[in-house]
Amino acid sequence: MRRSGRGEDGSMGRYVLRRLLWLIPVFLGVTFLTFSLMYVSPNDPAEAMMVAQGIPVNPEALEALRSRMGLDRPFLVQYGTWLWNFVRGDLGTSYAQGEPVLTMLLRALPTTLRLTGLSCLLTFALAIPLGILAAVRQNRLTDYLIRFGTFVGVSIPGFFLALILMYCFSIRLEWLPVLGDGKSVSGLLLPAVTLAAAMTCKYIRQIRAAVLEELRRGYVRGSRARGVPERVILWCNVLKNALLTVITLIAMTVGSLLGGTAVIERIYSLSGLGNVVMTAISNRDYPVVQGFVAWMALIFVVVNLLADLLYRVADPRIRLREARPAAREEAERLGPAQ
Numbered sequence: 001m002r003r004s005g006r007g008e009d010g011s012m013g014r015y016v017l018r019r020l021l022w023l024i025p026v027f028l029g030v031t032f033l034t035f036s037l038m039y040v041s042p043n044d045p046a047e048a049m050m051v052a053q054g055i056p057v058n059p060e061a062l063e064a065l066r067s068r069m070g071l072d073r074p075f076l077v078q079y080g081t082w083l084w085n086f087v088r089g090d091l092g093t094s095y096a097q098g099e100p101v102l103t104m105l106l107r108a109l110p111t112t113l114r115l116t117g118l119s120c121l122l123t124f125a126l127a128i129p130l131g132i133l134a135a136v137r138q139n140r141l142t143d144y145l146i147r148f149g150t151f152v153g154v155s156i157p158g159f160f161l162a163l164i165l166m167y168c169f170s171i172r173l174e175w176l177p178v179l180g181d182g183k184s185v186s187g188l189l190l191p192a193v194t195l196a197a198a199m200t201c202k203y204i205r206q207i208r209a210a211v212l213e214e215l216r217r218g219y220v221r222g223s224r225a226r227g228v229p230e231r232v233i234l235w236c237n238v239l240k241n242a243l244l245t246v247i248t249l250i251a252m253t254v255g256s257l258l259g260g261t262a263v264i265e266r267i268y269s270l271s272g273l274g275n276v277v278m279t280a281i282s283n284r285d286y287p288v289v290q291g292f293v294a295w296m297a298l299i300f301v302v303v304n305l306l307a308d309l310l311y312r313v314a315d316p317r318i319r320l321r322e323a324r325p326a327a328r329e330e331a332e333r334l335g336p337a338q
Contacts, residue, residue: 019305022301026297027294028083031294034289034293035078045071045286046071047062089102090102092287096283105273105291108271108276109273111272112257112274114183115188115195115264116254119191119196122196124246127203128207131206132207133146134147135207135212136234146208149201150201150204153198156197165190165193165194169190176189191268191270199253207246210242217241219237220237251306262278
C-alpha cells in the first residue's frame with residue numbers, strides 16, 4: 001500500500017512538472033507573437049509616447065527617444081530585453097499614463113476578479129440545476145421551456161442585454177446604479193448578470209447533454225432494476241460521473257471572463273482589466289497590451305492545469321489509466337505469478 005501511495009504521489013508530481021514545463025513554450029509563443037505584432041505595427045511607439053505626453057514631435061527628439069527606448073536595436077534583442085524584464089516583474093512603463101504597467105494591472109485586477117467571481121456564481125447556480133432538470137424532464141414541457149429560454153438567451157448580444165438591463169433596473173425601476181463602482185454587490189450585479197446570461201444558456205445545454213449521456217448508461221438501468229431510488233441514482237451516481245463536464249465549464253468560464261470582460265466593463269464604466277486594455281489599444285499603449293496578453297497567457301495555462309488536477313481527483317479512472325504502465329513494468333520486473 002505504501003508503495004502504491006508513493007507511486008501515485010510520484011505520478012502526480014511528474015504530471016505537474018510536465019505541465020509546468022509545457023508552460024514555457026506556450027508562454028514564449030504567445031509573447032513572441034504579441035511582440036511581433038506590436039513590432040510590425042505602422043505606428044511608432046516613440047512618437048505615440050511623445051503625443052500622449054504632449055511633447056512636440058521633431059526628428060531630433062524622436063530619434064533620441066527611440067534610442068533611449070531601445071527601438072533602434074534588432075527585433076530579437078528587443079524581445080529578449082522585454083522577456084528578461086518580464087521575468088523580473090518589470091512589464092515596462094505605460095506610454096499614456098507614464099506609470100509602471102504592473103501597477104496599472106494590479107490596481108485593475110480586484111475589480112475584474114470580483115466581477116468574474118460573481119458571474120461564475122450566478123452562472124453555475126442557474127446552469128447546473130436547470131441543466132439537470134431539463135435532462136430529467138427530457139421531451140416534456142419543462143424541457144422545452146428551458147431549451148427555448150437558452151436559445152433566446154444565446155441569441156441576445158451582450159451589449160444589447162446590458163442596455164436593456166440598465167434601462168429596466170436602473171432608469172425605470174431605480175433599483176440598481178447605472179454605472180458600477182466595482183466594489184459593492186449592487187454595483188456589480190448588472191454587469192455580472194450580463195456576462196452570466198449567455199454563458200448560463202450555453203452551459204445548460206452542455207450539462208443537459210452530459211446528464212442525458214449518463215442516464216443512458218448500463219449502470220443506471222442496473223440500479224433501477226435493483227430498486228435503487230431515482231434520486232439516489234441521480235445525485236450519487238449520475239452527477240458524480242458528470243462532474244468532469246462541470247469542471248471543464250468552470251475552467252473555461254474563469255479563463256474567458258478574466259480576459260473577455262472588456263466590452264461589459266466599458267459599458268458599465270468599471271475600472272477592470274478589460275477597460276484598461278481597451279483604453280491602451282485605443283491609445284496604442286503597447287507595453288500595457290503586451291503585459292495584459294502575457295498575464296492572460298499565464299492565467300489560462302494555470303487554470304487549465306488546475307482543471308486537469310481536479311479531473312484526477314474527481315475521476316479515479318484517470319489515475320488508474322496512468323498507473324497501468326507502472327503496474328505493468330512492476331509485474332514484468334517481478335516475473336510471472338507462481
